[in-house]
Amino acid sequence: MTLVKISDDALALAGGADKLAKAFEDKGCEVHRTSSWGMQWLEPMVEIDGKGFGPATLDDVDAILDGSSDKGIGVIEEHPFIARQQRLTFARAGKTRPTSIDDYEDTGGWQAWKRVRTMEPAAVIEEVLASGLRGRGGAGFPTGIKWKTVAEAKSDRKYIVVNADEGDSGTFADRMLMEGDPYQLIEGMAIAAYAVGAQTAYIYTRSEYPHAIAKMEEAIRRAEPIIAPLHMEVRMGAGAYVCGEETSLLNSLEGKRGEVRAKPPLPALEGFMGKPTVVNNVLTIAAIPHILAEGGAEEYARLGVDRSKGTMPIQLAGNIKHGGLFEVAFGLPLGELVNEIGGGTFTGKPVKAVQVGGPLGAYIHPDQFDLVFGYEEFAAADALIGHAGITVFDESVDMGEMARFAMEFCAAESCGKCTPCRIGAVRGVEVIDRIRTGGRQRDILELRPQMHNTTKDKGREAAEEVGLLTDLCETMKFGSLCALGGFTPYPVMSALKHWPQDFFGESEVPAEMAD
Amino acid sequence: MSDKSQRIGEIIAAHAHEEGPLLPILHDIQHEFGCVDAETEEMLAKGLNLTRADIHGVVSFYHDYTPEADPRPVVQICRAEACKANGVEQLMGAAEAAAGGRVKLSTVYCLGLCSAGPAARTGDDLHIRLDEKAITKLIENV
Numbered sequence: 001m002t003l004v005k006i007s008d009d010a011l012a013l014a015g016g017a018d019k020l021a022k023a024f025e026d027k028g029c030e031v032h033r034t035s036s037w038g039m040q041w042l043e044p045m046v047e048i049d050g051k052g053f054g055p056a057t058l059d060d061v062d063a064i065l066d067g068s069s070d071k072g073i074g075v076i077e078e079h080p081f082i083a084r085q086q087r088l089t090f091a092r093a094g095k096t097r098p099t100s101i102d103d104y105e106d107t108g109g110w111q112a113w114k115r116v117r118t119m120e121p122a123a124v125i126e127e128v129l130a131s132g133l134r135g136r137g138g139a140g141f142p143t144g145i146k147w148k149t150v151a152e153a154k155s156d157r158k159y160i161v162v163n164a165d166e167g168d169s170g171t172f173a174d175r176m177l178m179e180g181d182p183y184q185l186i187e188g189m190a191i192a193a194y195a196v197g198a199q200t201a202y203i204y205t206r207s208e209y210p211h212a213i214a215k216m217e218e219a220i221r222r223a224e225p226i227i228a229p230l231h232m233e234v235r236m237g238a239g240a241y242v243c244g245e246e247t248s249l250l251n252s253l254e255g256k257r258g259e260v261r262a263k264p265p266l267p268a269l270e271g272f273m274g275k276p277t278v279v280n281n282v283l284t285i286a287a288i289p290h291i292l293a294e295g296g297a298e299e300y301a302r303l304g305v306d307r308s309k310g311t312m313p314i315q316l317a318g319n320i321k322h323g324g325l326f327e328v329a330f331g332l333p334l335g336e337l338v339n340e341i342g343g344g345t346f347t348g349k350p351v352k353a354v355q356v357g358g359p360l361g362a363y364i365h366p367d368q369f370d371l372v373f374g375y376e377e378f379a380a381a382d383a384l385i386g387h388a389g390i391t392v393f394d395e396s397v398d399m400g401e402m403a404r405f406a407m408e409f410c411a412a413e414s415c416g417k418c419t420p421c422r423i424g425a426v427r428g429v430e431v432i433d434r435i436r437t438g439g440r441q442r443d444i445l446e447l448r449p450q451m452h453n454t455t456k457d458k459g460r461e462a463a464e465e466v467g468l469l470t471d472l473c474e475t476m477k478f479g480s481l482c483a484l485g486g487f488t489p490y491p492v493m494s495a496l497k498h499w500p501q502d503f504f505g506e507s508e509v510p511a512e513m514a515d
Numbered sequence: 516m517s518d519k520s521q522r523i524g525e526i527i528a529a530h531a532h533e534e535g536p537l538l539p540i541l542h543d544i545q546h547e548f549g550c551v552d553a554e555t556e557e558m559l560a561k562g563l564n565l566t567r568a569d570i571h572g573v574v575s576f577y578h579d580y581t582p583e584a585d586p587r588p589v590v591q592i593c594r595a596e597a598c599k600a601n602g603v604e605q606l607m608g609a610a611e612a613a614a615g616g617r618v619k620l621s622t623v624y625c626l627g628l629c630s631a632g633p634a635a636r637t638g639d640d641l642h643i644r645l646d647e648k649a650i651t652k653l654i655e656n657v
Contacts, residue, residue: 011628014641040630169595172627200534207542207579208626210639238538239578241624255537257576273534316630318600323630346601355596359624391629393600402596409595409624415576 002029002065005047008098009036009179010211011172015055017044023061035180037094038325039081041346042073047094052076084341086303087327088290088311089283092181099218104183110226112292113187116194124195124292125151131297132309133288137163137244137281138357138386138483140308140375146278149268150196153276158198160189161253161272161279164205164212165237165244168358170317170389174282176325177313178205178212181286182219188288190227192278200231202272203282204249207236241413245482246279248415259415260482281387283313305331308374316342318355318391335369338392349394353402353499357386359409360487362494363399384490399499404432406491410484420476421485428472428492435465435503462503463510466496520558522547527562537563537573541580549584587619588657591636592650594622597629606633609647613654620654 004024006017021031042054052073053064063069096103129144166174189201220232237243243252247261250272271277290296300310308330316323321343353363362383378385407428414421434440441459473489480486500513526543530536551574560567574580614620628634631643637657
């Protein structure tokens with residue numbers, strides 16, 4: 001009987017993978033529902049004897065089975081998109097059935113967990129430190145130091161909280177990992193709990209990810225005897241983007257409004273319910289089983305550049321020909337990721353801009369494509385890698401509109417705690433609108449003689465509004481409590497800097513902004 | 516005691532052992548009654564020994580909880596950056612025309628299908644690579 005592998009990842013399901021699987025079953029094939037290889041432009045992809053066919057529709061079933069299909073891509077592991085990757089966190093992607101605990105064990109699962117329990121907790125943390133692993137949620141804080149802080153805190157109760165509130169547009173690695181390899185996340189959480197002495201672990205994820213929630217819950221049920229006495233639970237958010245910020249997430253988990261907390265106190269000392277808490281991203285925790293395997297930490301530390309160690313699951317998204325998940329050591333130039341690996345735009349038009357790091361990440365011009373993928377390298381270019389989502393735009397995008405959307409998004413999703421974000425974002429939308437419509441006339445109040453600081457003979461020109469927008473962005477950047485208000489200026493100011501013609505119209509760009 | 520208050524009492528009891536149970540409780544209520552209305556807020560306040568202001572503050576903070584039930588079917592359309600890059604904004608005219616007053620269109624920011632947008636969600640079903648024809652058909656059939 002022919003063994004057919006078809007993914008049950010949400011993206012494959014959206015492409016009709018269930019019907020496709022049924023069609024192959026009806027033809028007498030044995031169908032395994034595996035995780036996704038991450039070659040998303042080929043989903044739903046059909047795998048037979050290691051060879052891939054996609055994107056497959058019901059009309060392709062017969063041709064695939066009799067060998068006459070023109071949708072073959074050859075041996076999947078030899079495809080350049082896969083062959084060029086260094087998959088550690090996504091080593092099982094495409095190969096195992098997500099909730100099969102046997103598949104997990106057969107592919108090296110639980111080995112780190114077994115090894116760790118023969119070690120002292122402090123030695124576990126030493127290995128995490130030695131690996132150079134940094135938080136994959138965006139901030140890039142060294143994971144070992146966070147764990148050490150929690151381990152050394154004195155408390156009767158401690159918690160592990162996995163941040164799976166992956167709200168950034170252009171990112172889907174957390175979703176793919178939870179849907180594709182849930183036991184790896186569970187193993188990582190168990191190791192973290194052992195290292196810091198936590199009794200309970202929560203996964204806080206989004207209500208937009210129903211498939212990931214179902215898979216995680218099933219996996220937790222099955223893994224219960226292995227990780228006991230650790231208690232593990234999935235909690236679902238309620239549609240608030242800001243809850244991806246760690247302190248806001250903790251409030252939400254406690255059943256409160258998802259408002260950001262001021263730091264200090266650090267969550268590592270006063271986190272969930274005021275107790276010491278490790279808050280780590282899904283990808284951070286999922287990297288742990290590899291690092292804690294024999295010799296894993298050294299291997300991890302050898303990869304990458306400078307202070308960005310190990311691999312990063314990069315997500316290629318938006319208007320891109322070959323979109324999907326590309327895990328590779330830090331250090332690739334951005335242009336290579338977009339043009340060579342991603343194949344440029346899906347529409348075939350030239351790339352106009354890419355946004356790295358979600359809605360709060362800077363828009364990067366193709367002139368900067370030699371930028372090397374790493375935390376410090378991006379920071380030096382006034383950009384951020386965030387959760388490593390890369391969203392590609394072709395020349396049809398209006399960057400003025402995208403800058404306006406960044407402010408609009410911040411206004412819609414602000415938790416309301418601090419003024420620069422809550423009010424600044426609303427004002428930001430208004431200022432950008434005024435820039436795009438050529439400034440504004442003085443209003444009746446400004447024309448009063450008492451308002452002696454305003455010029456009365458003319459309105460405020462677009463160029464002056466730019467000064468106002470720059471000031472506003474400075475205030476948001478330095479005055480906001482968290483990254484939502486603090487980083488919204490990145491997309492706004494980078495769009496204004498590189499594409500001023502999209503704000504003013506081609507002929508009206510002020511001389512000082514034209515380059 | 517009304518049926519509703521009895522049912523809400525049961526939901527609270529089912530989550531009594533959890534730490535910070537309010538969001539799971541509200542999810543169950545929203546799922547069962549289609550909204551979390553003022554009457555429910557009062558029942559919850561009583562049941563959880565919180566003030567109604569505490570409950571209302573939480574209910575009004577999150578997009579997933581609504582004060583009134585809407586009988587219309589819902590289509591969630593992602594309008595975040597990655598779907599914008601794939602032209603979701605150009606589909607909205609056709610989507611609104613197809614929806615009319617019968618279907619509720621709601622905006623979500625990201626369904627995690629960012630390389631295959633524009634994307635939409637109906638219930639637990641996901642839809643990718645939408646064009647004008649596909650989104651019209653999707654909305655008409657929901």
